[in-house]
Amino acid sequence: MNIPKSHPRYLSLQTREKLVNGFVNNLVAKEGLLAHGRGEAFDYLIGEKTTKSAKNAIKAAAYMLNQAQNSVISVNGNFAALCPKEIIQLAKTTNSKIEVNLFYSSEKRKKAISKILKKSGAKQVLGMDKKQSAKLKGIDSARRIVDKNGIFSADVVLVPLEDGDRTIALKKAKKKVITFDLNPLSRTAQTADVTIVDNVTRSMKLLVSESKKSGRKVTFDNKKNLKSSILEIRKNLERRAKNA
């Protein structure tokens, strides 16, 4: 079905097609399509634009990545399907490693994701060699596997669209966690050190350009910033309800 450019939600529908293509190409899990749908709903509620609070979080994230000793960008299927180029660019500008780390583990998907990352310019992709695997504590067996040279030894981890239990396990392992989560109320959003409440297709571009700047110290309070995000949604609902 062709979506006309005049459609009020054209960009969102285009992004959805990227995910569906990612699914057809074995990058994205069935559950990843569902997760994207949830994201679409929250994106709709924030007005499908990068909000002021998201911009604040992006600045804090860029500073944190630039200050890190050993930062890792964790990549899942949705992230790889939506913005592979920006992942590589961010890894370069912040000197971060890239690790494929899946919630719904699958060797086939891992390989497909690694392939697209390499095609987009990644030199090394961690998380692919079972001999290098290590286990996070405080989380059930299927979901605790990480790379010894990647997330396991990182001081700063950027995780996209992450599960709450896993974010908590990363925090217990004393990592600084940066996340993209369109739901400001999720456990991941509430647990991370920096939560970017935005669609990665918009904010990864901004994060790349922000990370290129020299970077003065940023004061940032994630809880406070999340409250602003929630307020932005409430205001949006109010406005839409009036126009309904």
Added chain:
Amino acid sequence: MNIPKSHPRYLSLQTREKLVNGFVNNLVAKEGLLAHGRGEAFDYLIGEKTTKSAKNAIKAAAYMLNQAQNSVISVNGNFAALCPKEIIQLAKTTNSKIEVNLFYSSEKRKKAISKILKKSGAKQVLGMDKKQSAKLKGIDSARRIVDKNGIFSADVVLVPLEDGDRTIALKKAKKKVITFDLNPLSRTAQTADVTIVDNVTRSMKLLVSESKKSGRKVTFDNKKNLKSSILEIRKNLERRAKNA
């Protein structure tokens, strides 16, 4: 992957697995998985429970179905995957016909949906015979096909999770429209006569039991009720933001 029962969103994740199974069994389209994800987000925002305004809408829907001369329950893949038994029960208690009607049309999916409905006890499933097809006006060709003996000649149509353009076409054809839509701001929600802002896995059960009651006349204002739904979401956001 086994979701532990202790997971705070266990029920929601179980429901998601029903959708994913429906996808594996050809009932559900890829886009249906995305649509369910959007629904999950709104369900989360209403607190994953049947709200007071949803209960009002369910009463109004039961009354409308019982008063109808010729009511039809329109079934898509998601609806069939989530609550096939309740669809059959509701058809029996309200003397409604059942029609398979898909947004992303596919003969294969139609057959799979008809099969599960018959397995769940449906005697007749409309929408399967091309010779009986008719066209709704005011909508593009791919999406206007309905059954002559079903939606085309119905006075009341219950549509789950419907597209905005199609709901408008049904209204132009002078049908009364009852819908399930977890987004109270959607065009479908705003266009229908009765909008049940609830998860079908909860509200179909309630609608079945409500339709068995003798049914006094219900006064119901959909726009006003939708404003209550939006208010419930705003209050929920406020409460959660406080507890966050």
